[in-house]
Amino acid sequence: MPRVMVSSTNNNNTNTPNTTSNNSSSSSSSSDENIVNIYPLSNYYFGSKLPLSFKDETLAERAQRMRTNYAAYGLRTCVEAILVVEMRKHPHLLVCQVKNSFFKLPGGRLRPGESEVEGLKRKLSRKLCADEDGCDTDWEIGECVGMWWRPDFETLMYPYLPTSLRKPKECTKLFLVKLPCSKRFIAPKNLKLLAVPFCEINEKTYGQIISGVPQLVSKFSFNFIED
């Protein structure tokens, strides 16, 4: 079961999603909050937009930038989204492949003073929607299911605060985001959106944060909604 590349690279108006039926089973109708409706990949439209400009910097430059920001604003907080779709009765996680290289969950850094929910909505709209201010930017942000801490600027992250750590430098919070039965995803050309089957998620390819997602959402029962 290969992962599926879902970012089209050069068109915006093919593959319109299949949005028939399902109109009576909205994602909020479940009585049990641990039941999550997920919808077929084919319900979603995937297009592309102009590339995002990423900071082109070395690891050392990045560490220096984080140091400067830490001195100015303190702990850096990132918020990331867990978006799940269904294909062949198996949950698939939407991940971003940055510049044909490493993988990330969609999300990003909060602005100083910004709330987690508002910040995550802003980041998702910027990275996955055509129009950041349009009506296509509604996101149902669910609960925080996990947190990762970076004790220092260059180090790995940990799912707990390492001993005697007084001042962590970065915290990444993962939120389950409930997708509607259909949606248009428009991702920058240098941020490919992939649907990876849970059974193929591994640490070597996807890194520690993504590889832990199946476990983090294991308490939820996915309700596969078929057309």
Place this chain on the structure above:
Amino acid sequence: MPRVMVSSTNNNNTNTPNTTSNNSSSSSSSSDENIVNIYPLSNYYFGSKLPLSFKDETLAERAQRMRTNYAAYGLRTCVEAILVVEMRKHPHLLVCQVKNSFFKLPGGRLRPGESEVEGLKRKLSRKLCADEDGCDTDWEIGECVGMWWRPDFETLMYPYLPTSLRKPKECTKLFLVKLPCSKRFIAPKNLKLLAVPFCEINEKTYGQIISGVPQLVSKFSFNFIED
């Protein structure tokens, strides 16, 4: 930071716990449900009792027993507890070492018709308390933080239902259990209780379920209560 063996092997009345102070900060006083108070390992008393009789069987015999039980009762559900204590400002997980061999979280299989919470309380009392019916058997069972599924009798478990799996054979549910500021743990002699620092939990030694626990509880902030 080595793991700490906390089951004493032959005495029941030394090491009485330090229960001074803290009486105003009960574990239920937190306004944020994602803040969990944890207490020093030294607050708890660890003693031993007579060994539990484990079924002495081969893997093939175990698979056959599970098959027979599945035919009679259907899906086998296990419930396990995540118990966290503090030492040197670092969270430690309480795990059982079975017969000086492999590691398990405390818990076990539900009886047919038994509720998860009642079943977990029964198992914890049986495995960690002196008197199964005494007043020492109160447990504050928190939320389910993860589920693992066994698709067949001999196979590994997965944190999701593998594709096209119609009839899983076993489900293990992990619950965060909030410990009071002190407690007497009395474990069978063949079920050693160990406190393992989160930073030392790894899959090779502890297996897939235990090794995922730090991530599963990463959304909680541990509030270290000192004397």
